Amino acid sequence: MPKYLWRVSYSEDGARGLLAQGGTARRAAITEMVESVGGHVEVCYFAFGEDDLFVIGDAPDEVSAAALAIRTAASGAAISHTVTLLTPEQVDEAVAREVTYQPPEAS
DSSP states (O other): OOEEEEEEEEOHHHHHHHHHHOHHHHHHHHHHHHHHTTOEEEEEEEOSSSOSEEEEEEOSSHHHHHHHHHHHHHHSSEEEEEEEEOOHHHHHHHHHSOOOOOOOOOO
């Protein structure tokens, strides 16, 4: 299954919900959401800075990952940025593939 990193930023409403429910309740809700599309949450960390939350997990495919992002955005409580993660073995496979590419040339 493809592995993803979800970077999440809460809106004001989302932050108020976090204050009311706490971190473990949000982790449980996120886990339930990801599992509802056939995925699995590996880790969930809250953070300081531009992003409020980082989630690493699996989803069956890109459509499932997109469904999660759309539902999150539609809630208005948070914005999620989805990053596809690759294993070192997948990178090995990628660099071994033959690719035809013509770089742009300056005139």
